[in-house]
Amino acid sequence: MKKAAILGSTGSIGTQALEVVEKHGIQVTALAAHSNVSLLAEQAKHFHPEIVCIFDEEKAQALSELLKGEGIEIVTGMEGLCELAELPENDIVLNSVVGMVGLLPTLKAIEAGKDIALANKETLVAGGSLVMEAARKQGVRIFPVDSEHSAVFQCLQGNSMNRIRKMILTASGGPFFGKKKADLVHVKAADALHHPNWEMGSKITIDSATLMNKGLEFIEAKWLFDLDPSQIEIVVHRQSVLHSAVEFEDYAVIGQMGVPDMKIPIQYALLYPERKPCPTRPLSLTDYGTLTFEKPDLETFDCLRAALDAISEGGLCPAVVNGANEEAVYAFLRDEIGFLDIGRLVRETMEHVKGGEVHCYDDVLQADHAARAYVRERIGAGL
Ligand code: NDP
Ligand code: MG
Numbered sequence: 001m002k003k004a005a006i007l008g009s010t011g012s013i014g015t016q017a018l019e020v021v022e023k024h025g026i027q028v029t030a031l032a033a034h035s036n037v038s039l040l041a042e043q044a045k046h047f048h049p050e051i052v053c054i055f056d057e058e059k060a061q062a063l064s065e066l067l068k069g070e071g072i073e074i075v076t077g078m079e080g081l082c083e084l085a086e087l088p089e090n091d092i093v094l095n096s097v098v099g100m101v102g103l104l105p106t107l108k109a110i111e112a113g114k115d116i117a118l119a120n121k122e123t124l125v126a127g128g129s130l131v132m133e134a135a136r137k138q139g140v141r142i143f144p145v146d147s148e149h150s151a152v153f154q155c156l157q158g159n160s161m162n163r164i165r166k167m168i169l170t171a172s173g174g175p176f177f178g179k180k181k182a183d184l185v186h187v188k189a190a191d192a193l194h195h196p197n198w199e200m201g202s203k204i205t206i207d208s209a210t211l212m213n214k215g216l217e218f219i220e221a222k223w224l225f226d227l228d229p230s231q232i233e234i235v236v237h238r239q240s241v242l243h244s245a246v247e248f249e250d251y252a253v254i255g256q257m258g259v260p261d262m263k264i265p266i267q268y269a270l271l272y273p274e275r276k277p278c279p280t281r282p283l284s285l286t287d288y289g290t291l292t293f294e295k296p297d298l299e300t301f302d303c304l305r306a307a308l309d310a311i312s313e314g315g316l317c318p319a320v321v322n323g324a325n326e327e328a329v330y331a332f333l334r335d336e337i338g339f340l341d342i343g344r345l346v347r348e349t350m351e352h353v354k355g356g357e358v359h360c361y362d363d364v365l366q367a368d369h370a371a372r373a374y375v376r377e378r379i380g381a382g383l
Pocket of ligand 2: 147
């Protein structure tokens with residue numbers, strides 16, 4: 001029986017992963033959340049992991065009361081999260097925490113020789129070179145969970161000897177597709193949290209509205225599939241049915257389709273290489289009738305352009321962009337800044353916070369901290 005640790009088990013990906021785990025009898029070794037003690041306790045009682053991590057230390061007491069008598073060890077903070085990632089029993093670690101905080105646990109799991117099912121895209125954006133180099137050294141496999149990257153991974157099966165000419169990275173376009181900047185001035189969190197095709201955590205939903213999500217995925221794809229940025233084409237595909245595609249040397253294009261349900265890529269990552277019935281529904285192409293494909297609007301969606309510029313610049317620039325974006329997105333969710341300020345702040349941070357080369361984890365952490373501090377300072381000064 002396969003054994004998996006699930007970091008971020010109370011989130012959108014985490015809860016869907018537990019459905020998959022339950023259906024296929026995968027054993028849960030560990031569960032982690034940030035602060036949602038009630039759901040974490042409920043999951044722990046149901047799945048009986050040997051250890052759980054509640055990142056927020058102040059919640060540990062409440063969790064230990066909820067888990068009294070269960071014989072489950074409780075740990076906290078980054079140290080706790082890393083301990084879960086490294087458990088000798090793990091066959092695979094699903095990293096579905098949100099944000100750059102996921103980088104160190106990913107690196108620790110790789111060092112411990114554990115395969116990774118990776119949803120936490122910020123990990124690859126901020127520290128892609130470190131993660132891929134460590135995985136190569138340790139012979140660890142990284143199974144993408146992000147639907148676009150899972151699609152490409154699926155298209156590549158049986159094609160290891162063939163060079164990818166181009167990756168077609170599909171984008172839904174988000175809730176503000178077709179809008180111009182003038183239409184977005186007064187957008188509030190509640191408007192941006194309405195995604196047309198996917199139900200996800202709040203951070204990625206805002207990233208989808210600004211199209212930063214596609215920028216992060218562009219960088220994620222570069223690292224996962226060892227592509228030059230010139231080999232990745234972003235195509236807006238409103239229906240989210242074609243999850244991405246690969247063009248080979250002979251111009252044959254192989255794509256992966258399915259209903260927009262994250263349980264399909266989550267399951268493929270956890271059960272690879274097996275395909276088994278998934279707790280979702282089948283795709284009916286005739287229900288859709290028409291599939292559409294368009295170019296992205298880089299004039300309106302500054303965040304996407306910033307991410308593309310960041311990966312061209314390289315080094316720590318993507319970590320700076322990611323850190324600035326995380327800070328700005330949460331400020332927008334708290335109604336401290338406007339929607340268009342997110343892109344503005346990301347661009348300004350890129351210009352003010354120096355990047356440099358990536359040598360180690362601390363370089364990435366420092367770039368992340370500097371970017372966040374800059375954004376906080378600008379917000380504190382009233383922008
Ligand atoms: P959610 O906000 O729904 O969930 C985040 C999860 O991470 C929660 O369990 C949260 O705990 C936990 N968490 C956050 N910070 C920490 C921390 N410091 N230590 C331990 N746990 C932590 O996010 P999503 O599930 O939507 O997204 C997770 C990741 O997957 C993101 O990187 C996202 O970009 C990526 N992704 C998500 C997709 C989706 O459909 N949702 C699709 C593709 C990628 P708590 O509940 O206590 O806050
Ligand atoms: Mg995606």
